[in-house]
Amino acid sequence: MRLITVSGPPSCGKTAVLSKACRALMDAGTACAVVKFDCLQSRDGEIYREIGVPVSVVFSGGLCPDHFYASNLEEAFAWAMGTGAGCFVIETAGLCNRCSPHLRGALGLCVIDNLMGIDAPAKIGPMLRLADLVVVTKGDLVSQAEREVYRHRIRQMNSRAVIRHVNGLTGQGCAELARIMEQAPDLSSVTDVKLRFSMPAAVCSYCLSETRIGVRYQKGNVKKARFGGGDVHDDH
Amino acid sequence: MSTTIIEGVFVPRTMTLTAGRDKSGRPEACDVSFAAGQVTALLGPTGSGKSRFLSDIESMAQGDTPTGRTLLLDGRSPDADERFALTGRLVAQLTQNMNFVLDMGVLDFLTTHAESRGAADPKDVADRVFAAANALAGEPFSPEIQLTQLSGGQSRALMIADTALLSWSPVLLIDEIENAGVDKKKALELLVQSDKIIVMATHDPVLALSAHRRLVFEHGAVRAVVERSGREEGVLARLSAMETEISRVRERLRRGAAVDGSKAT
Numbered sequence: 001m002r003l004i005t006v007s008g009p010p011s012c013g014k015t016a017v018l019s020k021a022c023r024a025l026m027d028a029g030t031a032c033a034v035v036k037f038d039c040l041q042s043r044d045g046e047i048y049r050e051i052g053v054p055v056s057v058v059f060s061g062g063l064c065p066d067h068f069y070a071s072n073l074e075e076a077f078a079w080a081m082g083t084g085a086g087c088f089v090i091e092t093a094g095l096c097n098r099c100s101p102h103l104r105g106a107l108g109l110c111v112i113d114n115l116m117g118i119d120a121p122a123k124i125g126p127m128l129r130l131a132d133l134v135v136v137t138k139g140d141l142v143s144q145a146e147r148e149v150y151r152h153r154i155r156q157m158n159s160r161a162v163i164r165h166v167n168g169l170t171g172q173g174c175a176e177l178a179r180i181m182e183q184a185p186d187l188s189s190v191t192d193v194k195l196r197f198s199m200p201a202a203v204c205s206y207c208l209s210e211t212r213i214g215v216r217y218q219k220g221n222v223k224k225a226r227f228g229g230g231d232v233h234d235d236h
Numbered sequence: 237m238s239t240t241i242i243e244g245v246f247v248p249r250t251m252t253l254t255a256g257r258d259k260s261g262r263p264e265a266c267d268v269s270f271a272a273g274q275v276t277a278l279l280g281p282t283g284s285g286k287s288r289f290l291s292d293i294e295s296m297a298q299g300d301t302p303t304g305r306t307l308l309l310d311g312r313s314p315d316a317d318e319r320f321a322l323t324g325r326l327v328a329q330l331t332q333n334m335n336f337v338l339d340m341g342v343l344d345f346l347t348t349h350a351e352s353r354g355a356a357d358p359k360d361v362a363d364r365v366f367a368a369a370n371a372l373a374g375e376p377f378s379p380e381i382q383l384t385q386l387s388g389g390q391s392r393a394l395m396i397a398d399t400a401l402l403s404w405s406p407v408l409l410i411d412e413i414e415n416a417g418v419d420k421k422k423a424l425e426l427l428v429q430s431d432k433i434i435v436m437a438t439h440d441p442v443l444a445l446s447a448h449r450r451l452v453f454e455h456g457a458v459r460a461v462v463e464r465s466g467r468e469e470g471v472l473a474r475l476s477a478m479e480t481e482i483s484r485v486r487e488r489l490r491r492g493a494a495v496d497g498s499k500a501t
Contacts, residue, residue: 152352175300
């Protein structure tokens with residue numbers, strides 16, 4: 001089964017683009033299945049069901065969405081296998097923008113739109129930096145010069161990804177996207193496959209539902225920052 | 237056929253948009269071909285399919301847009317690689333979108349754009365675009381001002397100058413330049429170069445008659461192709477003279493001058 005992980009900030013058009021690409025894949029005879037990993041709520045299931053794609057929408061709720069995603073990948077893969085899909089799309093809500101859902105040996109796709117600020121490509125981090133394919137949406141709402149400048153910024157963050165402009169509303173470019181998805185690596189299992197980027201470390205008192213502020217309530221993996229003395233960077 | 241390449245862009249000598257279908261799915265009347273040096277005007281009521289037609293060219297439609305049209309360059313379909321290598325290079329487009337959304341200063345934006353286009357001296361190109369935009373805009377603006385703070389006319393002037401001087405492409409698409417709040421004659425002079433394929437959607441009679449031919453749209457499809465006749469050239473001359481007169485009077489009124497032949501107070 002071909003596996004594609006898709007990430008991108010909220011409301012950038014992931015579901016609009018993917019549902020149309022899945023439609024094109026199915027018209028060409030490739031069955032698709034979609035799992036949407038989301039945090040709190042989502043109506044995306046209806047959009048996929050409308051076009052006849054088997055879909056599972058699952059919510060991390062109180063858990064770190066990234067950990068929730070990684071802990072459920074094998075089961076998600078098994079479910080998609082069970083639908084008889086030839087192409088399995090995992091759509092995440094962009095996790096928390098600190099991570100990347102992309103896997104080594106699977107096709108990693110990042111969706112961003114042209115209406116975000118000029119620094120967005122730098123801010124959304126590893127999900128863009130480690131993607132194989134970057135799909136840019138909402139290009140019809142900006143000038144050509146802006147599309148080019150934005151593309152340049154994406155290129156600066158990720159020098160090797162294929163960049164494509166796609167219109168999620170009209171579906172323009174989705175047929176080409178489907179052709180690229182058809183070329184995604186064929187996997188028989190995700191067990192032992194590696195993430196391209198590490199998940200956040202946690203297990204502190206706040207992970208265990210502590211809500212009070214104060215040093216005396218903090219236990220476990222607690223990292224203290226230095227303020228006013230220049231930036232302290234994380235290793236990532 | 238020999239291939240022409242300018243600044244790394246493959247330059248087609250002809251471009252054809254095959255007949256698609258209208259909003260009800262009925263087949264379009266005919267294919268439309270374009271040649272370099274030819275200006276084509278698109279006419280028809282709002283919603284009749286002019287912008288869609290431009291967008292089919294811009295995206296190099298291959299039967300995958302709502303109209304089902306296919307773009308042929310020099311008589312053949314560009315392959316997938318060519319198509320996407322050319323996207324953003326084949327076509328320079330001036331759309332009706334009047335405002336910028338990126339949070340950048342004007343000169344910073346132009347310099348980055350010149351960089352992205354691989355200009356040898358991005359700063360110099362940016363300065364030239366900035367100067368041309370300021371000459372075109374009604375009210376001048378500073379190089380540091382944020383793109384999002386520009387007025388509609390200033391934004392449009394900047395887009396026009398950028399398209400003319402920075403975004404060199406063999407095909408130029410213009411969508412309703414007369415709505416720009418800038419001097420449309422000056423803007424066209426800056427934009428129109430004889431070696432390009434020029435396609436412009438317009439509601440303006442002078443602009444429409446300036447074109448070599450007109451495509452008439454109805455219900456999402458091309459209904460007729462009309463060449464400009466010799467008699468129409470006479471109409472164009474008359475309308476242009478009227479427009480010059482209107483501009484002259486408008487300028488005088490703006491400056492507080494009388495227009496009945498008496499001296500201004």
